[in-house]
Amino acid sequence: MPGSLSAAVKDIGDGARLAPLWWRLGMDQTKARFQRSILGPFWMAANLLVVSFALHFIVGGLLGGAGSNYPQLIGGLLAWGLVGISVGEAANLFLMNGGLMQTQRLPLTFYVFVHTQKAMTNFLAQLIAFWTVMLLMKNFSIPDWSFLPGLLIVTINVYLLSFILAIPSTRFRDVGYMSGFIVQMAFFLTPVFWTREQMRPARRFIVDYNPLAHMVELVRAPLLGQTPPLLDWLWGLGMIAVLGVIALILLAKFGKRVVFWL
């Protein structure tokens, strides 16, 4: 075990050192995604805008005009794109890069870096759309100082969660299908288009014990000019510790097997 543990640590270091490569590869893959489309990367922004308008319309209709707070909603969707959707897509992370993995030696963590880079690119594109809409609606608030540290904590969590999901789903393909609907379900369980206060007190545990809710809050609150409460930070940091250990164990135990699972 000590041998494979040090190999795992080395894998992480090697992956991080390849930053210029995964940065460019992630950009390339993002560009390739929108090749031959007219709107191109604007699709990432269009997605956020259309979904947020539609949800605002529906939720406002269901709960009355005050039921849906638009900045809260679009901020939530923006954060969810980073936290929920990109983790959901992580199941196919190694399968997508199978060709490369079978012809070139790269650290396993490298592919997770590529994935996280793509998630961040998507987030930044949507962030521009978010600010544009907020400016147009004269609802712009200057981000709180906590925006960057919050984003950093969430990004590390996204990285670790993606890693933890990607390894078993390469071996057991069912995990990939399962993660699709779990993410969909988690979307409803997380206060993205509703708020904790709207939930009946007896059921607020859905928010309080939902790690994804704390992740979303760490990104959303600073964007709306608020500092997230201490509890969110503790959840964010605690998750990094727990997920980090799990990811390290998975990497040490199964790292060299993954290429055979493709």
Add this chain to the structure above:
Amino acid sequence: MPHSIDLKNVDLDYYIYSVRAQSLRNAVFNLAVGGRMYKTAGDVAAVQALSNITFRVEEGDRIALVGHNGSGKTTLLKVIAGIYQPTRGDLTIDGDVTSMIAISAGLDMEATGLQNIHKLGMMRRLSRKTIESRLEAIAEFSELGDFLRLPVRTYSAGMLARLMFSVATEFDADILVLDEWLSAGDAAFMAKASARMAKIVDAAKIVVIASHDFDLIHKVCNRVCELKAGKIVFLGSLTEWIAYREAA
């Protein structure tokens, strides 16, 4: 620092998932092709693709891997290239390995030939400047001309081989690991390619090449390792191998 590759008692098992191991086992057990297949727990079959491989390659060696289809040549190349880690045994490599194992490795089918040259160079961790400075030479050698501006998905297998080979051989390597996919080009290109091959093989410190092509081996290599069902059956110099072949 002298470059070397050192394998000690290397075994490699492939685990093949969701194959009905039992029904396949009888069918595959005694075939001339492939490694030894055995049963493991559940729905998983294991193929021992390499068994007890021990050899050392020193700087200046050009070693050819020969053997039947499925004898383990490509698997061994992938172990040396670091793609597969040995199931058991030790592998020590001093030097930077450049591998050309699959023909379409790392190609983006939607991108143009030129964009792919950039991408392949980038995957080999070359700077934009280095790639840019060699772009013309690559384009010229590939003889693809204006086709380089078309998406790679429109290329034929031969054209892909030209593109890949031209990129792969434009840059120097310490340890070069080659599989035998080269043969997809046409006769004119093959002649050109083997001349170029001789040149880059001269520049590389170590070359490991899997091939069935006796002429190529004869021209390029000084050592030969013959594999059969994942085991080394012959390891020695080129002249010894020729004698061994004649005796057999």
